[in-house]
Structure formats: C-alpha cells, structure tokens
Amino acid sequence: xxxxxxxxxxxxxxxxxxxxxxxxxxxxxxxxxxxxxxxxxxxxxxxxxxxxxxxxxxxxxxxxxxxxxxxxxxxxxxxxxxxxxxxxxxxxxxxxxxxxxxxxxxxxxxxxxxxxxxxxxxxxxxxxxxxxxxxxxxxxxxxxxxxxxxxxxxxxxxxxxxxxxxxxxxxxxxxxxxxxxxx
Numbered sequence: 483x484x485x486x487x488x489x490x491x492x493x494x495x496x497x498x499x500x501x502x503x504x505x506x507x508x509x510x511x512x513x514x515x516x517x518x519x520x521x522x523x524x525x526x527x528x529x530x531x532x533x534x535x536x537x538x539x540x541x542x543x544x545x546x547x548x549x550x551x552x553x554x555x556x557x558x559x560x561x562x563x564x565x566x567x568x569x570x571x572x573x574x575x576x577x578x579x580x581x582x583x584x585x586x587x588x589x590x591x592x593x594x595x596x597x598x599x600x601x602x603x604x605x606x607x608x609x610x611x612x613x614x615x616x617x618x619x620x621x622x623x624x625x626x627x628x629x630x631x632x633x634x635x636x637x638x639x640x641x642x643x644x645x646x647x648x649x650x651x652x653x654x655x656x657x658x659x660x661x662x663x664x665x
Contacts, residue, residue, distance in 0.1 A: 490543045490544075490548075492580045492581050492582065493581070493582055493583055494543075494544075494546055494583075495543070495546055495547070495548045495580075495581040495583065495584060496546035496547070496581075496583055496584065496585045496586065496663040497546060497547045497548070497584070497585060497586040497587070497588060497659055497662075497663050498547075498548050498549075498550060498577070498578060498581065498584060498586075498587050498588070499547060499548070499549045499550070499587075499588040499590055499637070499659075500550055500551070500552050500574070500587065500588065500589055500590060500594040500597065500598060501521070501549060501550070501551045501552070501590045501591065501594060501636065501637055501638055502551065502552055502553065502562070502590065502591040502592075502593035502594055502636055502638070503551055503552070503553040503555075503556065503557050503562060503566075503593060504551045504553065504554055504555065504556055505520055505521060505556065505638075506556045507520075511551070512525065512539050512542075512549045512550075513539055519539075520638075521637075521638045522538075522539060524637060524638050524639065525542075525549065525637045525638065526538075526542075527649075528637055528649065528652050528653050528656055529542060529653075529656060531649070531650075531653035531656075532653045532654070532656035532657040532660060533657055533660070534656070534660060545660075546663060547663075548577075548581065550574065550577055551570075552567065552570060552574055552593050552594045552596075552597035552598070553566050553567055553570045553593060553597070554569075554570040554573055554574075555569065555570065562593050567593065567596060567597050567600065568600070570597070571597060571600055571601065574597060574601070575601050578601075584629060585629065585630060585662070585663050586629060586630045586631070586632060586659055586662055586663055587629050587630075587631050587632070588631075588632040588634055588655065588656070588659050589611065589631065589632065589633050589634065590634055590635065590636050590637045590638075590652070591634075591635060591636030591637075592616075592636075594636075595611050595616075595633055598610055598611070598626075598631070599611060602626045602627060605627060606626065606627065610624055610625075610626035610627075610631050611624055611631060611633050616633055616634065616635060617651065619633045620632070620633050620634060620651065620655055630659075630662055632655055632658065632659050632662075633655075634651070634652050634655035634656075635648045635651060635652045635655075637652055
C-alpha cells in the first residue's frame with residue numbers, strides 16, 4: 483500500500499480531498515519525490531484556477547487541505563474492483579480521523595464517492611452522497627458525520643487536461659470548498 487509522507491500539523495487540516503487511486507509509481511503521487519509528481523501536474527492548476535496561488539503540495543497543506551487517495555494500491559486495469567476499495571478502506575478511515583478540526587471532505591471522482599459512501603453507510607446506515615451524475619449532485623450541499631461533503635470530478639490523469647468542462651467544474655468545486663473552510 484502506498485501512503486503519503488506528510489509533515490504537517492494534523493490540527494491545521496480543515497479539508498480532505500480524496501482522489502481515486504494511487505499512481506503506479508509512488509514518486510508520482512501528490513507527495514511524491516519526483517521533481518514534478520504526475521498527480522501534481524494536474525492538481526495544482528485546478529487550485530490555481532480556483533483562485534489559490536499554489537506551486538507545491540506544501541502550499542496546499544499550508545492552506546489546510548490534505549489530499550489522499552481512496553485506493554492505496556495501483557490499479558492494474560481501467561476499472562477498480564470492489565475488493566481493492568474494500569482493502570484500502572480501513573486506511574482511508576484512519577486517515578480521516580487524524581484531523582481533529584476537519585470540516586469538509588471533497589470526493590474527486592466516482593471511486594472516492596463510493597469509498598466514502600462505504601464508510602458513512604457503515605457508521606450511519608446511509609450514503610453521504612446519493613447515486614447520480616456528478617454534474618447534477620455537485621451543487622447540492624451534502625453533510626455526513628458532521629462534515630460538509632463536496633462531490634466533484636477526478637483531479638488526476640491526462641483526461642482532466644482534455645475535458646475543459648470538467649476542469650472548470652472541479653475548479654469551481656475547489657473554490658466552493660475553500661470558501662466553506664474559510665468561513
């Protein structure tokens with residue numbers, strides 16, 4: 483399992499953004515050691531477009547945002563089997579409780595939404611986010627376990643750079659999340 487190497491005060495984190503799956507190479511993750519981690523090459527422009535002037539993962543965490551992946555094992559095919567999500571779920575759940583001042587969770591993609599729903603369903607008996615298309619759900623304020631939940635689009639991969647409408651919507655969602663945690 484790939485876990486981020488994070489050196490920050492857990493009490494300073496106000497929002498967690500959950501991406502779908504770790505990259506094949508750990509050095510390409512958000513906190514990776516590559517000179518330009520692949521995941522950051524698509525994530526940082528989304529933050530900048532949302533109005534947050536960031537140039538590193540440290541800039542993101544200093545804003546009070548922690549980014550993680552729902553599935554901690556690289557996928558070997560285009561889809562993510564249910565078993566992979568279930569295997570990583572205990573780690574994701576432990577990550578979320580690390581942050582005593584957590585106010586919001588942003589779900590970046592369907593796998594993140596599915597994983598978070600599995601956690602909330604086990605704890606509360608119901609899903610945090612109902613089934614449906616992200617574009618229909620993203621403007622609705624959802625709440626679960628005392629947190630504001632923001633459904634959005636995946637923030638990594640080459641497709642996000644091609645799909646301009648999803649880039650715009652993900653940036654809008656990040657802006658809304660930033661406004662929420664700053665209020």
